[in-house]
Amino acid sequence: MNFKFSKRVPNLDDDVVGEILKVAGDPEIISFAGGLPAPELFPVEAMHQAADKVFEKYGKDALQYTATIGNVKLRESISHRMQTNKFVHTSIDNICITTGSEQSIDLVAKMMVNEGDVILVEKPTYLCALDVFKSYGAKVVGIDMDEDGMLMDALEAKLTEYSEAKLIYTIPNFQNPTGRTMTADRRQKMVEIAEKHNVVILEDDPYGEIRYSGEVVPPIKHYDENGTVVYMNTFSKILAPGMRLGWIVADKDFIDAFVVMKQSADLHSDNLSQYIVAQYMEDNDLDKHIQSISDEYKKRATMMLKEIDEQFPKGVKHSNPEGGMFIWVEVPGNVNTMDLFYNCVKHNVAFVPGEPFYPDEVIPGTFRMNFSNMKDDQIHEGVRRMAVAINEMM
Amino acid sequence: MNFKFSKRVPNLDDDVVGEILKVAGDPEIISFAGGLPAPELFPVEAMHQAADKVFEKYGKDALQYTATIGNVKLRESISHRMQTNKFVHTSIDNICITTGSEQSIDLVAKMMVNEGDVILVEKPTYLCALDVFKSYGAKVVGIDMDEDGMLMDALEAKLTEYSEAKLIYTIPNFQNPTGRTMTADRRQKMVEIAEKHNVVILEDDPYGEIRYSGEVVPPIKHYDENGTVVYMNTFSKILAPGMRLGWIVADKDFIDAFVVMKQSADLHSDNLSQYIVAQYMEDNDLDKHIQSISDEYKKRATMMLKEIDEQFPKGVKHSNPEGGMFIWVEVPGNVNTMDLFYNCVKHNVAFVPGEPFYPDEVIPGTFRMNFSNMKDDQIHEGVRRMAVAINEMM
Incomplete structure (x- = not known):
């Protein structure tokens, strides 16, 4: 059937983000593109115990x-x-x-x-x-x-x-x-x-x-x-x-x-x-659990910022987050970060280009890097690969 | 603040159904109004076992x-x-x-x-x-x-x-x-x-x-x-x-x-x-579980239909469902079933009037009764109370 969708449905051919995440999902690629929390920090055991109690004490109510x-x-x-x-x-x-x-x-x-x-x-x-x-x-x-x-x-x-x-x-x-x-x-x-x-x-x-x-x-x-x-x-x-x-x-x-x-x-x-x-x-003490997440993300953010400072070309700027999961990077000049993205993918590393984050006017040369879901060696190697790709385009 | 909602937000004063379900939620009332499945038939134990396996085998993945x-x-x-x-x-x-x-x-x-x-x-x-x-x-x-x-x-x-x-x-x-x-x-x-x-x-x-x-x-x-x-x-x-x-x-x-x-x-x-x-x-054998639901609902539907036939006034018609959870009733004449609803509530029994189910033209004298979430004695007593209320209005 030839569906006549409403105007609320976007043109699926324009799904830049879907395309980016698909490419970045290649297991060969070190991806700083996503926004996933670190699964090794999930309190699986404590959640399991909570689920046990719920099924035992409130089974019927929880399923209704x-x-x-x-x-x-x-x-x-x-x-x-x-x-x-x-x-x-x-x-x-x-x-x-x-x-x-x-x-x-x-x-x-x-x-x-x-x-x-x-x-x-x-x-x-x-x-x-x-x-x-x-x-x-x-x-x-x-x-x-x-x-x-x-x-x-x-x-x-x-x-x-x-x-x-x-x-x-x-x-x-x-x-x-x-x-x-x-x-x-x-x-x-x-x-x-x-x-x-x-x-x-x-x-x-x-x-x-x-x-x-x-x-x-x-x-x-x-x-x-x-x-x-x-x-x-x-x-x-x-x-x-x-x-x-x-x-x-x-x-x-x-x-x-x-x-x-x-x-x-x-x-x-x-x-x-x-x-x-x-x-x-x-x-459970949720605050204590959150503290353990913050401690780990601090390590990863600190390392990524250090690697960026050491490896990215001079003139590249970045935000200095006091928390969260993301660093924003600005490359000098008029670098199209979609092009940079595809060049990075050739070097088996990915991020999210700035374009889709802008509601109207796009500021070129900007992009987002995620550190919450990456281990130390991946951060080191991924930033190194990105530095090579950025140098090739500046 | 005086919120300026979009035209997608209905007038909350016109929430007839919310009002009906609120009234019907009074614990004194036998309610045929809802559409809840019978919680005593939920496979709590089997779901608990499934949850245990999931936490043990796929904990991190299931929480991501x-x-x-x-x-x-x-x-x-x-x-x-x-x-x-x-x-x-x-x-x-x-x-x-x-x-x-x-x-x-x-x-x-x-x-x-x-x-x-x-x-x-x-x-x-x-x-x-x-x-x-x-x-x-x-x-x-x-x-x-x-x-x-x-x-x-x-x-x-x-x-x-x-x-x-x-x-x-x-x-x-x-x-x-x-x-x-x-x-x-x-x-x-x-x-x-x-x-x-x-x-x-x-x-x-x-x-x-x-x-x-x-x-x-x-x-x-x-x-x-x-x-x-x-x-x-x-x-x-x-x-x-x-x-x-x-x-x-x-x-x-x-x-x-x-x-x-x-x-x-x-x-x-x-x-x-x-x-x-x-x-x-x-x-688990889901088909077998569904069979046990169907067996129980058959008993409840059969009983409600029998009680309706025996207790409701002559001329009242009803659907004869071969499954599901609902019976549709038609009272002869131009009975306003919102009025009937409030009269039934006085007798501590409830149903859903026909009006809100109609997209445009409303057929008067119609209403919905649910049998899936009611025990035998409630069905018997609830239909008896409704019969009294209907008789008062016909």
């Missing part, structure tokens, strides 16, 4: 349908952590469990955006968020950033230009793809600006707890007194991504509408996994 | 991200079952795992429907599907049905009237809400009509294997040689709904686009649950 908003015990644990680790006072009525961050972004976009509505994002930003926003017909506008995150003057200017903007999407901690962190002052200022312009902030914080240097900065939601900020987080980076569990924290009116939208998307998130994670959090 | 299209072993098992139990020859490349049927409906609607496009459905049909279709701005048109399912003459007439229709949504087996089953002749005819009019059929088959009388009828997909039919099913009714796992079977071109849409919705379905269900299917 549940409320769309999510498991009460899990929301209680999250509410507690939001206070202790995020300095956000909230209640379980303000928390909805989601099927991972991707669903949180998808449903918030579906809720907020009519066709042609404007969403403001960091330039560059998480590429899958861009795909979601475009699938609802949003006009996505990039805001300039520096090493301290989104520039508030630039945000204010764009909000004046696009006065009907619906949403500001931001990743304030160890941003994907740049690894940059927004300062506390800017966070506070962003809430003021958003309130003045009556626009919702969607704060995406998947990496926030994976901090291995510098000082903790409270989330933007911490400065929010009027429900302007919708905060989202996930268990993918601090526990395990396979279970597809995330959450949002928002004003009660927002949660009520979100729950209705989620009901139409998948009724509720996996109930068994919600029970298992809630049990895991009851029986 | 996976491919959007889903677990290979699970798709192989489904492919095999599609052939043995559904007479559909397919391959794993034509199968995508979903986060339950709700997601399958949501993504197919998102893929196929631009604002204002027409979707044809049985009158009445699954109310959550109607909500999803409306969230994408579809115009939903009802097709008349009789005891043998959707009327093909009526379908052809509507396809002539709405020549640009994008989708026919149908539940051919033990339909929700009517419990009716479409004949083999009509299924074959539906494929012919759909091909002639170049419209996709979305065949929703959650109850198909829960048959306790009559002859098995092949799915519509069995008659499809050109990729016209997108077939969807779920583990919710044959295994456990809490894990939110379903699947679609479709033409490769359709699957390719579907996978891209699913990636933007939740990256992939719960990987741990996919592993557990795949392991369960490897180690």
Whole structure:
């Protein structure tokens, strides 16, 4: 059959990212392209014990349908952590469990955006968020950033230009793809600006707890007194991504509408996994587990930065992340990083070119490197191969 | 904050179904309103054993991200079952795992429907599907049905009237809400009509294997040689709904686009649950388990039908399902079943009024009763209470 798809379906021939990840998936290639957490750090044994308890104590309940908003015990644990680790006072009525961050972004976009509505994002930003926003017909506008995150003057200017903007999407901690962190002052200022312009902030914080240097900065939601900020987080980076569990924290009116939208998307998130994670959090010290992840990622980041400094040609710049999983690299001149990508692949190493992270104007010579899922020898050898390929093109 | 939601968000004050289920959730009330499978039939022990094996053998892999299209072993098992139990020859490349049927409906609607496009459905049909279709701005048109399912003459007439229709949504087996089953002749005819009019059929088959009388009828997909039919099913009714796992079977071109849409919705379905269900299917006889569900539901359906025949006033008609979970009741005259619902609640019994199941014109005096999640004494006493309430209003 010749299918007549809706205009929400992108042209599959233009799936640059799919193509990149496919090429980078070749086992011969050292890939800094993905964004996978290190599986050797997953708490398999503790999760297994939690699952045992769930099957023994709550078997039937965990296998039955549940409320769309999510498991009460899990929301209680999250509410507690939001206070202790995020300095956000909230209640379980303000928390909805989601099927991972991707669903949180998808449903918030579906809720907020009519066709042609404007969403403001960091330039560059998480590429899958861009795909979601475009699938609802949003006009996505990039805001300039520096090493301290989104520039508030630039945000204010764009909000004046696009006065009907619906949403500001931001990743304030160890941003994907740049690894940059927004300062506390800017966070506070962003809430003021958003309130003045009556626009919702969607704060995406998947990496926030994976901090291995510098000082903790409270989330933007911490400065929010009027429900302007919708905060989202996930268990993918601090526990395990396979279970597809995330959450949002928002004003009660927002949660009520979100729950209705989620009901139409998948009724509720996996109930068994919600029970298992809630049990895991009851029986284990999640902070201690996260510390072990941060310690390991610190080693890998430090090593990758050292290798980049030593091996990449002079003039190459990079971000200095204090946490998270990514380093952003800028090669001087007008290097097309798609071409650089294919040259690197010839040398059996891969990364993600900058292009797909940009909502509008592309800054050439930029790309993202992931260090969380690579061992020491792979980092050393991979950066060496990249240096050869970069030298050939500069 | 005063949120400016998109037009996709329904008016929350109009959430009739939410209101019904909330009222029906009162523990004093015998509720025939829900659509829950009987939890005492969940194979808790066998699922626990499968989970143990998964944690022991595949712990890290099951907790890591996976491919959007889903677990290979699970798709192989489904492919095999599609052939043995559904007479559909397919391959794993034509199968995508979903986060339950709700997601399958949501993504197919998102893929196929631009604002204002027409979707044809049985009158009445699954109310959550109607909500999803409306969230994408579809115009939903009802097709008349009789005891043998959707009327093909009526379908052809509507396809002539709405020549640009994008989708026919149908539940051919033990339909929700009517419990009716479409004949083999009509299924074959539906494929012919759909091909002639170049419209996709979305065949929703959650109850198909829960048959306790009559002859098995092949799915519509069995008659499809050109990729016209997108077939969807779920583990919710044959295994456990809490894990939110379903699947679609479709033409490769359709699957390719579907996978891209699913990636933007939740990256992939719960990987741990996919592993557990795949392991369960490897180690257990799912057909035997389904037989035990069917045996129990047969008892409950038979008892409810007998009680209805004996206790409801003369002139009340009902469907005679050969499987599934629902009975459709028609009260003579112009009884408003929302009023009847509130009168029944006074007598501590509940059902779902017909209104929300209708896409356009509502046939008064109709409502749905569920028998899968009720014990014998509840069925007896609940039908008695309903009979009193109906008598008061006729």
